[in-house]
Amino acid sequence: MTSRGRSSISQHSRSISQYISTSDADELTDDELVKQVNELKHQIKILTLENEILEKCIMRIDPSLMHGILQALEYAFKLHGSSSSLNLGSFAKSTSKFGMLESLASPSRLLTSPSRISTRRVESSARMGTGIFAAGPKINVLERSELVSMEMEILVRRLERSRAKAARQQALLKAQLEELGLRSVEIEKATEAFNQQVIIEGWDKIAQRIPAEVWIRYMTDWFRVSDKEIGKLRLRTSTLNTQYTKLKGQIKVKAELSESLRPVDFEKLKIENQQCLELIESKLHQLAELKKMTGDANLNLAIHKKLMMEQNAYLMKVQKDILQKKQLVINLDKEREKIEDQADTLQDKYNDVKKVRLAYEVPDIMEYVRVKSEVADLRHVVKMLDNRFHVQQIALKSLNRKLHSMFFE
Template sequence: MEDTHSVDTDTTGGDDPLQDLTDEQLYQLVEETLRANEVLAAETQMFEKFLNRVEPRDTAGGLGSHVSTPGAGMREDRGTNRKRSKSRSSNLDRSLKLTAEQKCDIAQREIEELREDIEKDKEESEKTLDHFKAIMEETDMRLSEMKKESYEFERDILKGSVNHRTNKVIAEKCLRYFDDKLKARDTLIEKLRLKNSTLKVQKKKLMLQLKQKEEMGEVLHEVDFNQLKIENQQYLEKIDERNQDLLRLKFMSTNTLQVQNSYKKKLSTMTRESERLQSEISLREDLQTRIKAETQVVEVERAKAELINKKLRRQLATFRVPDVMDYVMEKADLYDLQKKVKSWERKVDIAEMALKTHRNTWRQMQMNSAAMGQWRGMVEV
């Protein structure tokens, strides 16, 4: 909030410092000023509610002392020097600002008032809910009574007292039914009247007891009342002190909770980082073991390659280039051998084909011999 007031708007000393700022910086400055104004408006609204609610004696000691002295000094210096009055006015603005403890105190009191209002609203809503529940129960009882009476009327009068010859309701039974209902209603009214009279007697007894208690209270002397007032005032002062201590402890607890939450966040981040590092270490160890195994395999292969290389070097050292005629003769022998191999491959193919045909004929002969054996067995049977 205080960062927005850091720009000096006094143009007496030189050029306007806002001209040196870019559009983006001006936009950011305006946004920060608007946010600071919103916060200040909320704080001002809360402070006005607090001042309208509390008594003047509660705020005289905490805020009046800051208002009286700087205001007088500002009025005295206004006619002498404008620059000095501006500096005094800025000092006055700084002195009139609430401290963090005062803001916390006001916020705690507003929170308590809101909680009390919420509790009152809850109680009122519960009362209205109980009232509506009672009305619903009463309507359910009356509805059940009406259904019961209509069922009984239909059972006893509309169906039970009908003349089978004329298919009409017998008037005597109908009158008797209504007489019985009226008598039952009269008895109920009498019971309710007796209950009401007993409740009135109980109410009179309670009122007499209350009057007797009030008369016993008037016997006390004025000195006793003064003593009670003094004790009540002392208790109220103690309660205020305890409330102040409670608010201070709440403020301390909020600070400790904030610190604890910050440390918890750091602990969670460090635990996540340690888990990540542990997993990365395990992966690196696995990679190291694989690399070691591959290194051993490569060493073995390197030893084999060195042996082969030495052997090839020895062969290369003892290598002798043959003559051209020897090479030609060897090449001619190679061509002859390849021709012989091709001819032998053709002979092998022909022999395989002949073998296949012989095998087929042999299978056919076996099948024919088996069939002839079966036919002979059948003929002999």
Template sequence: MTEEDSESVHTDSQAGEESELSVIQLCGLVEELSYGNSALKTETEMFEKYCSKLDSRDHRPQRISDVKMSAAEFAQLRSRRKSRSRPGGERMIGLTVEQKLDLVQKELEDMKDELRHMRANAERDLQYHEAIIEEAEIRWTEVQRAVHDFEKDILRTISKKKGSILATEKVLKYIEDMNHRRDNLRDKLRLKNISLKVQRKKLLLQLRQKEEVGEALHDVDFQQLKIENAQFLETIEARNQELIQLKLASGNTLQILNAYKSKLHRAVEMYICLGKEILLRKELLEKIDKETIQVEEDRAKAEASNKKLRKQLAEFRAPQVMMYLQEKILNGEMEKTIKMWERKVEIAEMSLKGYRKAWDKMKASNEQLQAICSPGK
């Protein structure tokens, strides 16, 4: 290619000065040459891949990778590059920038097509496996339901009525019902399969018609399709932005919901505490009501006694002065008489005590005499 020729000429022109260059400059030149070689290698591989695709399409046996130069041709080419007498000598024809750009664009389109096919195949496989999983889950649910129904309808009856004819008949009836259900399900699936086959034929016919119509499309139609595709992509991008906004709004809503949930939890706890406090206050209020009733009863009794005393006080009449004096004198005389009699009682008690002591002495002496006289007899 042209870049390789220019680099080779540049290196040949500086061949005489290599001995004068420093090690750092030589390392820099080596790095530049290695970078250029890697870029040329990448371009060559891409070009070989593109040519191999063209060869496979055109059924050409030769490939760019099969073309190899011998050592003599390589030495001759190098000697031509080193010769300065013929600056406009023979050079290998390289690709222009536009050709390289076309090649890269075609390679990029091929890669996109491959990725699209791989994505379609992956989605198809994913849908197939999801359908299998869904079918297995439905089947597992049906099996669990059947087991539950069998345990509910049959096993409990058999456990209650062992050896009875009713249990056997119930088991046979259950088996017949299950067979009848399976027959109905088989008929439904067969009809559904027939309808799906008819629908598949219709879709294939429509697809064939679309392909026939698609063969008659022109460049204008493809341009229109590209414009519509761009519009759809813009719409998809706008919808994606809306989806992102909705996700953000959903996140904010979820945060607000969590905050309200925490507030609700605190409110429920406060409600429970207030309920307990209300119960305590009600019990205290009932106790206070009972005490109030008791106090009211005591107050009623006190009022009744107060009324009675007030009535007695209202009916009380003070006696006359002479009568009061007579009663007072009589009361004083009676008190004196009481004191005198109390004194007499005390004297009588003292004399009684003396008599009792004398009696006790006489009784003791009598007992001693009896004790003395009894052994003499």
């Protein structure tokens, strides 16, 4: 709490009595009255917070102190009831009193929260000038600041505990939601499988029903799969229980060790931590050197890798050329074999022509003339024979016509 806030609280606590002690003859305008009411509401809010803090401190330190305060508040309530029959005068004065003593107007609120209402009554009655607590000790600004700091620390601790509890509850609910999600997915899969295998595929169109053996086979398979999954889950559960027991034992051992620790142990742990830090520092230095060496090695590796890639590219080119040359050699071998076959064929023809040429003799001219004359005579004889055959054919046809005409007549 700042000094400005502390001074404002003290000013508010002093100004209430001034507003209440205003004479009935004072006349206030509407704007002033509204402003005064708003200021009183603000002061009542601040005083309510102070009363709540005081009540919490008293209930935390010694709840039995609240009995005397309750009796004093009852006396103040009676005093307020007796003084209410007097002529209060102006509307502003009655409004301020009602705003300060609104907690005393309902007895049911006194029954529901006596401690809170009692503190409000103590503060209101003390500032009204009734004299009940006027002679008692007052709380200064430093004490108020200490009380507020203590209450803030307590509230922060409670908030942290509530936050941790809420986190655990949220984790539990999240796990339950995940479990329910998995269950719903499994149920949907089982329903779809049942509908597909039993209701759709198992329907007998002839008998118009689902055979019992389909149902029994489906249930048998389902129980077998379920038993297998249950076995896996049991094994996993036993493993988790073993791990939980182990971790629980470790936590128990650590708790026992923490109870038996001494300042010497902390000094020893500090020395060990210092040694470990030095070792870590040296290891980090070595790691930096290793990173430097690794960088150089990576650079050399990149250079050699580039050269190797170039050599591989040249090697692939050479291999490709070798394959092309091999294919060319194969084609040339085929052409050579074809040419050799053609050469053998031509050689055979040449040999035949050579034999014919060696065996061939040029005939005599007179012999050639004689042979040609005989050939011409033979051709003339063949032509005459053809003419004779043609004449005989014509004669045969005429005889056949005559014979035909003779028989039909």
